[in-house]
Amino acid sequence: MALVAGIDSSTQSCKVVIRDAETGRLVRQGRAVHPDGTEVHPDAWWAALQQAIEEAGGLDDVAAASVAGQQHGMVALDENGAVVRPALLWNDTRSAGAAADLIEELGGGDKWADAVGIVPVASFTLTKLRWLARNEPANAAKVAAVCLPHDWLTWKLSGSTSLSDLRTDRSDASGTLYWSARTNEYRHDLLELGFGRDLLVPEVLGPTGIAGHLPNGAPLGPGAGDNAAAALGTGARPGDVIVSIGTSGTVFASSEVAPNDPTGTVAGFADTTGRFLPIVVTLNAARVLDAAAKLLNVGHDELSRLALSAPAGADGLVLVPYLEGERTPNRPDATGSLHGLTLRTSNPAHLARAAVEGMLCALADGLDALVGTGAVADRIVLVGGGARSEAVRRIAPALFGKPVVVPPPGEYVADGAARQAAWVTAGGDLPPVWSAETPEVYEADSIPSIREQYAIARG
Ligand SMILES: Nc1ncnc2c1ncn2[C@@H]1O[C@H](COP(=O)(O)OP(=O)(O)O)[C@@H](O)[C@H]1O
Numbered sequence: 001m002a003l004v005a006g007i008d009s010s011t012q013s014c015k016v017v018i019r020d021a022e023t024g025r026l027v028r029q030g031r032a033v034h035p036d037g038t039e040v041h042p043d044a045w046w047a048a049l050q051q052a053i054e055e056a057g058g059l060d061d062v063a064a065a066s067v068a069g070q071q072h073g074m075v076a077l078d079e080n081g082a083v084v085r086p087a088l089l090w091n092d093t094r095s096a097g098a099a100a101d102l103i104e105e106l107g108g109g110d111k112w113a114d115a116v117g118i119v120p121v122a123s124f125t126l127t128k129l130r131w132l133a134r135n136e137p138a139n140a141a142k143v144a145a146v147c148l149p150h151d152w153l154t155w156k157l158s159g160s161t162s163l164s165d166l167r168t169d170r171s172d173a174s175g176t177l178y179w180s181a182r183t184n185e186y187r188h189d190l191l192e193l194g195f196g197r198d199l200l201v202p203e204v205l206g207p208t209g210i211a212g213h214l215p216n217g218a219p220l221g222p223g224a225g226d227n228a229a230a231a232l233g234t235g236a237r238p239g240d241v242i243v244s245i246g247t248s249g250t251v252f253a254s255s256e257v258a259p260n261d262p263t264g265t266v267a268g269f270a271d272t273t274g275r276f277l278p279i280v281v282t283l284n285a286a287r288v289l290d291a292a293a294k295l296l297n298v299g300h301d302e303l304s305r306l307a308l309s310a311p312a313g314a315d316g317l318v319l320v321p322y323l324e325g326e327r328t329p330n331r332p333d334a335t336g337s338l339h340g341l342t343l344r345t346s347n348p349a350h351l352a353r354a355a356v357e358g359m360l361c362a363l364a365d366g367l368d369a370l371v372g373t374g375a376v377a378d379r380i381v382l383v384g385g386g387a388r389s390e391a392v393r394r395i396a397p398a399l400f401g402k403p404v405v406v407p408p409p410g411e412y413v414a415d416g417a418a419r420q421a422a423w424v425t426a427g428g429d430l431p432p433v434w435s436a437e438t439p440e441v442y443e444a445d446s447i448p449s450i451r452e453q454y455a456i457a458r459g
């Protein structure tokens, strides 16, 4: 039995799954936490990866491995391959001003959408490079190459220290602002515009390209951004829109067509198969539930029970959940707010309900935008840590207006990476077909009034 490894180096933790390459059966797994904060030294990811690999029984017996990870983080390397400063993560909003400047300098959001399929917001890598050039010129002067979290971990696993061995894949390259998913080419002119000079960037591999080898000689796949890997891991089919409730909230689908949204609401990323991955991303998702649970001094199960005990719409109590600023809509300096507080709504159950509804309403806005650019949404596939909440699962269909399919709790990003690794070993035009466990399906009548009261509160 050949085994493959899939890795998800996500915002809050690192997860490793070892699966049977032919059937997809889970054989072993491991997990380790990442430090908190929006600025993290990549060495912390490497340490967590080692721990998760050890917990998963090691990689000595795998035939291939792939790394997926949180997107956009700026990993700046000097000419010797050393990390210049801690990485600025996708949810670090200090480069919001740089994003606005870049839009103006190129002549508008439509110019960026035409050039690279996405419009600058603080999340994207090039805005972070601009911030570095403006605010830390001594560090900026040392930078020889820039890569993303999954590229760096793949490179470290390969044991190389040569910058020329850096590799990435289409899905993650498409979130940098200096690579176009439509033309499959780097835009070194835009990298220069943002940073002030050109940099060495990883070679972009196709779906089954080989990024290096593990010490046992097994190939390392190209890897992926975490959302593209989740699309592969869930085995999403046409008509499925995936909603992931992790640190970020994401709403996306695979598409034959590269979207071109000049407002930037829908980003035109690439997927792992040679196609596209139109996506809407919010900064506030599972941690809104974490924050509500903390405020109420309860665990997630009790938060869910409380939310389900309050009436739909929480009698007008609305939480606008911009706890870390927000990316969609682009309000990097926003804070969260509670609307409709009365004596009747001032209790734990109403607050719990408002937290779940507010977080989901922001994602339902994202679904509308995605459908507005042509995506077909027959059903929603709900994944990520937040999907473990029963309240989220039961309230979601009323706000999305679609049936919500919830696969068994699992690590779908790491699973997507494992399936990519199996594809690397098997070859061919399509990834191997793995059997999936039967998902739960949640249905409910749509309740437009909840979205209407949310729309008024968020303005
Ligand atoms: N039962 C639950 N209900 C709500 N949230 C949960 C539950 N279990 C885990 N979470 C939250 O899910 C998040 C982790 O999800 P995950 O998808 O792994 O995030 P990421 O990929 O961003 O690291 C954490 O914020 C965690 O508190």
Ligand SMILES: O=C(CO)[C@@H](O)[C@H](O)COP(=O)(O)O
Pocket: 010, 011, 012, 069, 070, 071, 072, 090, 123, 175, 225, 226, 227, 246, 247, 248, 249, 250, 281
């Ligand atoms: O910024 C994005 C996508 O554009 C995020 O989706 C990150 O990729 C982080 O993912 P999670 O850690 O929240 O899963």
